[in-house]
Amino acid sequence: MSLEKKVAIILAAGQGKRMNSKVQKQYMQLCGKPVLFYSLSAFQESTIDEIILVVGKGEIAYCQSEIVEKYSFNKVVKIVEGGTERYHSVYHGIKAIQNADYVYIHDGARPFISNEILDRVTVGVREYNACVVGMPVKDTIKIVDENGFVIETPSRDLVWQVQTPQVFAFALIKEAYEKLMEESIQGITDDAMVVEAILSYPIKLIEGDYTNFKITTPEDIYMAEQYLKEL
Numbered sequence: 001m002s003l004e005k006k007v008a009i010i011l012a013a014g015q016g017k018r019m020n021s022k023v024q025k026q027y028m029q030l031c032g033k034p035v036l037f038y039s040l041s042a043f044q045e046s047t048i049d050e051i052i053l054v055v056g057k058g059e060i061a062y063c064q065s066e067i068v069e070k071y072s073f074n075k076v077v078k079i080v081e082g083g084t085e086r087y088h089s090v091y092h093g094i095k096a097i098q099n100a101d102y103v104y105i106h107d108g109a110r111p112f113i114s115n116e117i118l119d120r121v122t123v124g125v126r127e128y129n130a131c132v133v134g135m136p137v138k139d140t141i142k143i144v145d146e147n148g149f150v151i152e153t154p155s156r157d158l159v160w161q162v163q164t165p166q167v168f169a170f171a172l173i174k175e176a177y178e179k180l181m182e183e184s185i186q187g188i189t190d191d192a193m194v195v196e197a198i199l200s201y202p203i204k205l206i207e208g209d210y211t212n213f214k215i216t217t218p219e220d221i222y223m224a225e226q227y228l229k230e231l
């Protein structure tokens with residue numbers, strides 16, 4: 001048995017505005033089960049010890065009975081309410097952790113996180129304390145000005161698209177988020193940004209998988225179902 005304690009924060013408190021659907025995307029069905037089922041299953045079946053599930057306002061009871069109990073996710077030790085922005089939800093999750101060595105922050109809207117990625121990022125965080133999963137971009141990237149004119153074409157070799165989980169030593173991510181709450185930093189879209197901006201701590205990129213995509217817009221649901229049917 002491992003002596004280190006690994007805790008996951010699974011985020012499911014978003015509104016899913018870009019999905020434009022009546023049902024929030026984390027509860028939409030993929031081959032008969034909610035998107036969130038797949039993300040939680042991956043962590044339930046991994047070496048992660050505990051899961052903190054972060055859900056929307058008024059959704060704790062629903063998630064407890066319709067997701068956690070229904071599918072026997074016994075690693076879920078707490079369900080907490082999220083906040084307005086993703087980073088607020090992460091902070092609520094961090095506050096719910098009493099002790100941990102490593103914290104795995106994962107979008108509930110990324111259902112296809114695999115054990116291989118979790119193993120790779122675990123090896124990484126033991127060495128680097130701050131790791132994000134990502135993949136090299138496939139398209140050429142342009143930096144544009146506010147009028148849509150190209151300013152620069154960065155070398156594609158150095159451009160990665162970042163996924164989750166983003167994994168940190170607990171003390172590091174707790175300190176970064178506590179300081180973030182005392183400051184006003186705009187445009188925070190991932191956890192690594194918090195650690196970069198607040199603590200200037202180096203972040204190591206770990207190879208993920210293109211299948212670890214985020215369900216964001218309606219065509220992602222179609223692609224996710226196709227992917228599941230091929231498995």
Ligand SMILES: Nc1ccn([C@@H]2O[C@H](COP(=O)(O)OP(=O)(O)OP(=O)(O)O)[C@@H](O)[C@H]2O)c(=O)n1
Pocket residue numbers: 011012013014015016017018019026054082083084085086087089090106107108109110214215216
């Ligand atoms: N206040 C928020 C916003 C987002 N999330 C979660 O963070 C993940 C990534 O966010 P995103 O894909 O942007 O989800 P939404 O915010 O729901 O989508 P949108 O931006 O289209 O409204 C999702 O699992 C989402 O549930 C969250 O827990 N709390």
Ligand SMILES: C[C@](O)(CO)[C@H](O)COP(=O)(O)O
Pocket residue numbers: 086107162163164189190191214
């Ligand atoms: C954290 C993230 O999934 C990494 O790609 C992404 O930044 C979340 O952004 P969103 O705008 O909240 O979807």
